[in-house]
Amino acid sequence: MKFGIDRPSKLFQHWEQPVPAWTLSIIWIFLISFVAFIWHLGSIGLVDETEPLFAEAARQMTETGDWITPYFNGATRFDKPPLIYWLMAIAYQTIGVNEWAVRLPSALAAIALTTMGFYTLKQFGFPSPAAAETAAVPNLPHKTSRQRWLAAWIGAAMMALNTHTIVWARTGVSDMLLSGCMGIALLAFFCGYAQPARPQVQARWYLAFYVLSALAVLTKGPVGIVLPVLIIGAFLLYVGNGWTVLREMRLLRGGLIFLAIAVPWYILVIQANGQEYIDSFFGYHNFERFTEVVNRHDAPWYFYFFAVLVGFAPWSLYLPVAIARLRIWQRTHWQQQPRATHLGLFVSSWLLIIFSFFTIAVTKLPSYVLPLMPAAAILVALLWSEQITRPQISRSVLITGIVNTIFLAALAGAVLYSPNWLGDDPTMRNLPEVIRQSGLLPWGAASWAIAAIVMLVLLLRRRGRWLWLVNFMGFFAFIVFAVMPAFSVVDGLRQLPLRQLSATMLQAQQPQEILTMLGFQKPSLVFYTERPILFISDPDDLEDQLEQLFEQNTPSVLMVAFPHKLREADLEPEQYQLVEQAGAYQLIRIQLPLKEN
Template identity: 55%
Template sequence: MANRAFDGWFNNISKRPALAVALSILWLVLISGVAFFWHLGSLGLIDETEPLFAEASRQMLVTGDWITPFFNGETRFDKPALIYWCQAIAYSIFGVNEWAVRLPSALAALGLISLALYTIQWYLAKEDYLEQKVRPTRRWLTAALGAAIMALNPEMIVWGRAGVSDMLLVGCMDSALLCFFLGYAQPSQSQVKARWYLAFYILIAGAILTKGPVGIVLPALIIAIFLLYVGKAKEVLREMRPVTGLLITLCLSLPWYVLVIWRNGENYINSFFGYHNVERFTSVVNSHSAPWYFYFIIVLLGFAPYSVYLPLAMARLKFWQRNYWRSQERSSQLGLFAFFWFITIFGFFTIAVTKLPSYVLPLMPAAAILVALLWSDIIKDKRNFSFGDASANADMGAFPVSTSSRTPLLFTGWVNVALLSALAVAMFYVPQLIKDPAAPNFHQLIEQSGLTVLGGVIWLLCAVVLAALLVRRRYQPVLMVNVLGFAAFMVFVLTPCLFLIDQERQLPLRELSAIAVQAQKPSEELVMVGFKKPTVVFYTRRPVTYVKVSSVAGKYIQDKAAKKAQPASVLVLAQPKKFPEMGLKRSDYENLGTSGAYELIRVPFKNG
């Protein structure tokens, strides 16, 4: 009875499009609010990458120079300008704060997930139309689950809440891929087709302005492989009007590149195109090397706990049956498109020599679509009705596919249980694995908080619930148990842990930065020794001299004293153990403040 009432409710939604849209918006607000916007500005900036973007954007706003990014008095050519523009605009509206720094990433994630929910729902509605069936439960629930697992996974949350360029790139590039598919899947005479393709070209321009050539190379590679596989390359190229599209993309993205090269010349070309693009692909940059299987581990953990279903979701497609896929309607090929989207990005960055966890972030939405479509089979209605029989209610019964299909699903379900159990056990050992010289007491603090024990309990409870469902062969709720478990873990464990990390690792730097602003004399230099913490530049709003080696810092101060620099003192921010290594005795400096692992001192020049 409850199943019939539940499914009848979804049937009622299908008759009232406005209600369906309203509920979808509420669902997006809920999951995106938890994943990206909740406490977005409550934590300080995290060293080392986030404050680099934040300060460069602040410099743009302060100086009015919207062409060349600067950090700490030096040009910063790591990334193109779009992320800086977005953050600077957010500053002008909300002020210079952590919320504004991270808002572009959160909005990019929200926009991508919203478009993905629409795409999945549209795809299933089209499939229902082709099969002459009414399956509102399947359509709306699959779209909702797809959006949820796209939002609530570690990779999307980490970069959706960080004030860096990665999520903005993914928002532009992956939304462009979805727009391509929506245009590709439209009827040949549809006027909507051209609009989706136009959106594709505009978003590709955004991706190029966010990260450079990779913003067009990866989408072009994905689409080319997909079209060659389905045998529609020439046909689709005629539809897309690539010359016109390329002109639109270049008109939107090229002017900034022309201006920044005109202003900075060979320095920009060598730094951005040479070092940050070619060298990252062909050689190891900044010691970011990893074995060939690195991204298997990243996907397993970064898309956890849903990653265990990816092999089954891919096998479900039977992608090796090329003739079958070439005979299918375009609108029926979303799963195949997501498959090529996933493996192209995975393969591209596996080949690349420099490896970072964020590089495979663009494949996470494709992974979510693949798993969601796997679940669309699991939540198919037991009875299907032809169009026109709207009065009938479908029955959400047991798993409606063949027995042969249940065996791999059951096996994967138990792998899911094993993964959650492993996560539960691992949580009890987390405090012992934490070693951070910038937060030496954090492992004790996290152990005393009991948060890791709570995390272990959450994952263990999820594992027990999943095991009970599998024993009873109830597959439909399995994915939602994972979603709810992850949401609970984020709310009750991960977020409090982040506050503790901020308290121990970043708050001391903010407090000492505030003291430095109050104590610093005009033209007095601030030197940080031993660590490069860009947050100090952002929070002091002043240049900082970074010296890694203590003995070099001591010599630097002696040279300034010998030159009789004015004022006759320098501020030094470092760990107390660094001062003797610099040749400083306690009587040689004035303590201005101590917080966490750091101390701020003033060193007067002896011959000043």
């Protein structure tokens, strides 16, 4: 049985002309970027527990004028370098202190990365060395041009429309900014590497690599340059032209540019904070995260196999085929090919180095593999651009397509069953029932079920060229009709009550009254009240804390707590006044000194 493709239509041939193709491409990138990164970006509140830490540190920079040392809740915050805070602070000063401003740097980084991925694939997205050789023949450019346009369109869609990228591009933390800076830097390197006959163009791309690598270091520290060096080093070692390329890159000049951008802030922050900063940032947040388990973020060695499978689904199913088709073991063959044909090899090094690096690291988080998603998208896009333009799809892609169909059907079932996995968060115990009543589950399940049915029909009717499009449409529908509305539902249960209590606290706070939180930490209260919050983690410590506050002439405290935490602290109803209840939280006032039980 052969699974063939139709001949290119006249309409597609028309799209290949420069003006229609670029017009269509701009519309395409705008559409996928809008849905993935911009649509409803600021419609839900900041999500505890990490996002408000970044948002408030940036707000305090604008309030204090100290753009060197980040602070949160009156204490230094040395977790991350300042670029994400600076960009948020600039956004605050431009569009105001709100959720849009917090998330805008992440969204823009994702859009820039998607656009750069499109450009790189359009220029160098040859699915094979043979395709590049065909492109060099004056009378035979048509097929390879079509393949590169297809690779660019498909690759941009995969870069934007995957779970990992969508989540972190809509979150005001440093992960997407790191992925954007590092990813664009690596693609800039390749654009320079692939054009040895154009030294001026090559020099500009290498300059962009140095600048963006420096910005990556200002986003998340040494990892911003360590990973690119490992990726490029492994790639050059494989192709065997390392010394030539390093001379082209003008390492001395590039290194000075890199240092001039990346180093000054580190010097200033160390001057301002001394050994405390060195121990916290370089010691704890870098060295210890790699060598030890930090904040209980441990996982088995195979954790990232599942993280990539789920985070890049459904495209991840095609990654093994996309890597295997390159035949990396044929090193001599690849060393004889022009540089412009090496994109698949380069992104393979990119993916494997990042995957291996964080697999070795002891502390494990799903977000750590976010920077490999662009490489995965390029690999799968190269695979599909080849499959679409060949007489019949390969047996390996056919088998993967069958697995893909089963996977989509399983996703449909998982969506319907998902409420049974919810309910662990004490702030929204009734989430499973609310999700069931929202009507979102049938929409989400239908998105994947219809996609699975269509994919099965296409396989049976020998239309394998459209399998990638079915995945795209299924994912697109799932995001639009299920995921985005679900964000609002969860926000209404988990974060909206805290925003409501924040507004009440600002209205109800009396002179010299202290704002406190008992039994847990929700940093969003600090951001929304724009006030310092005293966190009392252990209910058993409440009485001693209240005594200390009374000795400091504090007349009363406003406290946010769960009811069961008040009982754990042995507080009786007559010892406090209930000010407001929102969701699972209570806002109470305790007059000092505390009344005896």
